[in-house]
Amino acid sequence: MAGDTARPSGRGPADRAVDLALRAAIGAVMALPYERRVAAMGALTARAIGPLAGYRRRASANLALIWPDLAPERRAALARAVCDNLGRTLIENYSGAEFARALPSEPHQSDGMEAVARARAEGRPVIFVTGHFGNHEAPRRVLTSMGYDIGGLYREMSNRFVNDHYAATMQDVSGPVFAKGRRGLTGFLRHLKAGGMATILFDLHDRGGVAIDFLGRPARTALTAAELARRFDALLVPYYGTRRADGVSFDVAVEAPIPHDAPLDMMREATARLEARVRRDPGQWFWVHNRWKAARR
Template sequence: MPLPADEPPPPGTASERTLDRALRVVIGTAMAMPYARRVAFMGALTRGVVGPLAGYRGRALANLALIHPDWPLPRRRAVAAEVLDNWGRTLIENYSWRELGAQLAVEPVAGGGLPHLEEARAAGRPVIFVTGHLGNHEAPRHVLTRLGYSIGGLYREMDNPLVNAHYAATMAEVSGPVFPKGRRGTLGFVRHLAGGGMATILFDLHAYDGVPIPFLGRPAMTATTAADLALRYDALLLPYWGLRRADGLGFDVMLEEPIPHATPRAMMEEATRRLEARIAAHPGQWFWVHRRWKRVRGA
């Protein structure tokens, strides 16, 4: 997939333009390779070069030491390497959305959530999928799109507007509209839900206006947006995950049982517990690079 070039890029600083040009060169080089080779190439590049140079390896190691001080250093290093490998693979997979869709063309949906989803679609009930930066979070959307579902999303824009412009385009190409966080984007997202739409929210980023919820043993500010909207619009709240297999290319797509409606905090506590269970089983597939445990408000 060529990078979008038919619209003028948003303004950016000199450093942002330099980073964007470098990323375009890397992605363009990878896209010239056969799919399996390009995915492996990007995994190796981010694991061995980009991640360490950008400080991501150090940040992942610091977060792993914070949460798992009992782990020996070699284990933390191995997990950090897997994190960076998965990040690079995920990045190029999402730019290669057609090939990723073909890779997922025959993948089943495991877990107990599919009958609930089918029932919601038949009733015209809105659905909010919650997930995290685990494996490839776009994999479930590909599989559900193949089954006839149109799924939008609410996402946080990247700091670099030039990179964000072409990365956001990869999300929009898969299924349903995507909305950036912020007043205008959230209004569009709300209208989409109010009309009986389906959309995804990644809830595992630090939220300054969230509530402190224990995550992997330490309090983390967590947005209650998904639960708030589910209650407001009587939407089904379904966790889903795209877990990478050992071959580095295939995925196990899991659609879990709905999270029951309760208080927003209780609902997000349950979503967090389910994410924690997946991370415990696949620690190298969660993006430990995020600054997830920033200072808790009021602490």
């Protein structure tokens, strides 16, 4: 179809240039000891990569959209913090075993762990839902260290060069990871049907989703996680990794499961739980995403 051929491939010259710059930055900081590496990548993203890529500008625009009365100095500080956390998250996920060693041995908040353990014993599937908050890989890695096998469904990046090596950081952590799309969804469904556990990040704009209020503004949200939970009688469990003030350690929370209900109501509850964490620690959520596309237009 003509529309398909006109769609950017994600492998153009500009994509290659961005990928080469990112690889150079990652290669440089990976030579540093772990804690210095994480801090350096955070600072580099906040001061250079974030502004150049437009992340800081987009974060500031989204903050202004949601909290128009926020003082300009506070908004600028939060936009920098968002980019710093983004950089730290990126290099942590490339750091594999060193990142795992910096994490706690078990969740600090474990309201949902008894239900998760019971589901594993019964062979019942579990769908963990989370957002781009703190480091979204932290809870999966903590549960992996406790013997849980957790896969995931993720959306591929528009830059295919970057996606190729970033996706590899998720593959070796725990269970199978599936790219969103027909083939990936088929594998993901088989995984759940067999009683598997997996993670879905639900806080990205989904043009086929329904409008659910998030931070006071309607945001298009996919109902996929709730629909699959009902279809496969899976637990729907929110979990989060919140970065501590030292910048390298985390509080990990496994919340109580969301009761089965209409999918819209279940995702409203998931959204409300994420929203509560964002309000407490706004600098840790990835405000660089176009979460409110209609409102931004």
